[in-house]
Amino acid sequence: MKTKPLVVKTEAQQVQPWAQGLAANWTRAARATILADMGKVRPASALSGRLKKGRWKTLSYEAGGIAGTMIVAMADAEAPTVRLPLKARGWHAIFVGLFATVPDGANHVWLKLSNDAAFVPRGSSPLKGGYWAIEDVFFKVAKLADAHLEIRPSRGVPSRAALAYVKLVPLTEAERTGFQADRDDRSKRTLAATCDGFSFIYAQRPTTREELLSEVEIYRDTDFGTLLLHIGGADQANYPSKHGIMFGQDLDSFPSPGDRNFAESAAILAREKINPTRTLIEGAHALGMKVHVGLRPGLWSYYQPHTDYFLSPFYRDHPRWRTLDRDGTPVARMSWAVPEVRKHLLDVLRQAVQLGADGAHLVFNRGFPLVLYEPAFCRQFQQRYGKDPRKLNETDPRVLGLRSEIVTSFLRETRQMLKEEQATRGAGGTLALSVCVLGLEEGNLQYGVDIRRWVKEQLVDEVYIYKYGFGKCKAEIDMDFFHRVCIRAGVKVIPVLSIYETVDTTVDKHVREAVELLEKGADGLGVWDAAAEAGKPAWWPMVARLGRKDELRRRLKTGMATSVWLPVHRLGEEIMDGQYPIYWGG
Numbered sequence: 001m002k003t004k005p006l007v008v009k010t011e012a013q014q015v016q017p018w019a020q021g022l023a024a025n026w027t028r029a030a031r032a033t034i035l036a037d038m039g040k041v042r043p044a045s046a047l048s049g050r051l052k053k054g055r056w057k058t059l060s061y062e063a064g065g066i067a068g069t070m071i072v073a074m075a076d077a078e079a080p081t082v083r084l085p086l087k088a089r090g091w092h093a094i095f096v097g098l099f100a101t102v103p104d105g106a107n108h109v110w111l112k113l114s115n116d117a118a119f120v121p122r123g124s125s126p127l128k129g130g131y132w133a134i135e136d137v138f139f140k141v142a143k144l145a146d147a148h149l150e151i152r153p154s155r156g157v158p159s160r161a162a163l164a165y166v167k168l169v170p171l172t173e174a175e176r177t178g179f180q181a182d183r184d185d186r187s188k189r190t191l192a193a194t195c196d197g198f199s200f201i202y203a204q205r206p207t208t209r210e211e212l213l214s215e216v217e218i219y220r221d222t223d224f225g226t227l228l229l230h231i232g233g234a235d236q237a238n239y240p241s242k243h244g245i246m247f248g249q250d251l252d253s254f255p256s257p258g259d260r261n262f263a264e265s266a267a268i269l270a271r272e273k274i275n276p277t278r279t280l281i282e283g284a285h286a287l288g289m290k291v292h293v294g295l296r297p298g299l300w301s302y303y304q305p306h307t308d309y310f311l312s313p314f315y316r317d318h319p320r321w322r323t324l325d326r327d328g329t330p331v332a333r334m335s336w337a338v339p340e341v342r343k344h345l346l347d348v349l350r351q352a353v354q355l356g357a358d359g360a361h362l363v364f365n366r367g368f369p370l371v372l373y374e375p376a377f378c379r380q381f382q383q384r385y386g387k388d389p390r391k392l393n394e395t396d397p398r399v400l401g402l403r404s405e406i407v408t409s410f411l412r413e414t415r416q417m418l419k420e421e422q423a424t425r426g427a428g429g430t431l432a433l434s435v436c437v438l439g440l441e442e443g444n445l446q447y448g449v450d451i452r453r454w455v456k457e458q459l460v461d462e463v464y465i466y467k468y469g470f471g472k473c474k475a476e477i478d479m480d481f482f483h484r485v486c487i488r489a490g491v492k493v494i495p496v497l498s499i500y501e502t503v504d505t506t507v508d509k510h511v512r513e514a515v516e517l518l519e520k521g522a523d524g525l526g527v528w529d530a531a532a533e534a535g536k537p538a539w540w541p542m543v544a545r546l547g548r549k550d551e552l553r554r555r556l557k558t559g560m561a562t563s564v565w566l567p568v569h570r571l572g573e574e575i576m577d578g579q580y581p582i583y584w585g586g
Helices: 173-184 199-204 209-217 257-271 276-286 313-317 339-353 375-385 397-425 441-446 451-456 479-485 499-503 507-519 549-558
Strands: 033-035 056-063 066-073 082-085 089-101 108-113 120-123 132-145 148-153 161-170 191-195 224-230 290-295 322-324 330-334 359-363 432-437 462-466 492-498 525-528 565-571
Touching (some): 056 132, 089 173, 108 132, 108 161, 132 161, 209 276, 224 276, 224 359, 313 330, 339 359, 339 397, 397 432, 397 441, 441 451, 479 492, 492 499, 507 549
Parallel strands (some): 224 290, 290 359, 432 462, 492 525
Antiparallel strands (some): 033 161, 056 565, 082 148, 089 132, 089 161, 108 120, 132 565, 322 330
């Protein structure tokens, strides 16, 4: 058999093996049990020797010294969930072999043990240096007692699924106690994850409580302690609302398959009386996480032809309350200078808090502008200053000051709403108010976000900082400002990293940025759309542990772990690594 050495880069042992995602770094790696015959999954009726709707295809292989049978479900197969008996007892680190090819692209499977709350995703890395390989991917550490591994393909917006083997590495007693101590140390749970309340339904089309819980199950045994769970749009939710609406319920043609997934999934869940937001709140609480429900004040409509799907009836029916630029150009927002607009948003937010949240979160980086030069603002300005604000400089302190006062009024109203809701629960404590803002004071003030004022009035408990995508404010965080104004006053500051930056950068860059922010006094870190990273072998082990400054420093010193690939020698009857590869004939 012609094979190349496995691509393995091992971190120094100061970083514990459960933090790395590499099988070779466990003490008993050489004693691992490898279950290479996926033809033993059940039910047998879910398998076929050929591509077939509703079935997994079985395919023999040889790779990296392993010979076995993999199961493959192409994107359109709609293959069912299958179960593999593990026949093992005691504590093990569990790895899976994911088959990847350059022509066929990504490979994603969803996995759970028989007693797990929900499936979690695992995916292969982009394949480099070859056309066919099997990646050794970490699943989890668990105590096994004749458990089954359940396997299913992606749903909603599907992708290819291909599982070649399951590897069980027995833990030493020291590794078991170390893992459990690490897992139970809540002092490191300083990370926050955002969830927009839409994309996971768009992608996976969940229709059961268990399928919804996958969105939070990924945070089990990680450093994530807070879920910033956005409702959806400005007044658009993923559940029937007294004050808002669900996307796309009146359509029979949709902008994209994912938009159809969301509309149909939301309708099914509503009929079954399953509220996605409540379910995620309860699921996060079961993991020991707190949840702030987030209001995105900007998504009242969208560009054509998506308008039919995203248009808010409240926005449609009240054009006079929309924002205008100072030259009269319409801006697709609703003005917070209008009390009725603020009340409507507050009603939407109150209903979400009542689902059991620990606080409210205002997502300003998905809402600007909130106030411009619409009639409601101009009237207030004229009454106060006797001037037309449209004839003044945009940075005139009076213009910025009134804008700030209007935006601040909504925070006061939100704080009062939270006090009222806390009173109805009849328990001690306070429902928190957190905000997500830009990284520079002047950038925030441009839109009426006056952080100094909010801290002085004790209106906010946590400030999240989003540094991406806003002109001059892009890619900057003034931690000195946030330290002086917020941290010294007891308001937590949590900078937010964007996983989408990983496309063009390295893991090292993000770890360095995380260490720098923590060393400058950040109380923790946020990860925007964190679930999009879950299951990626090169990223998730690092992302899940961004709350550990000392460990991150060691990672930088010793180097990051890379993927482990088993080059494929044979697929079926074809030799894949010979001098004359089969794809030359394509």
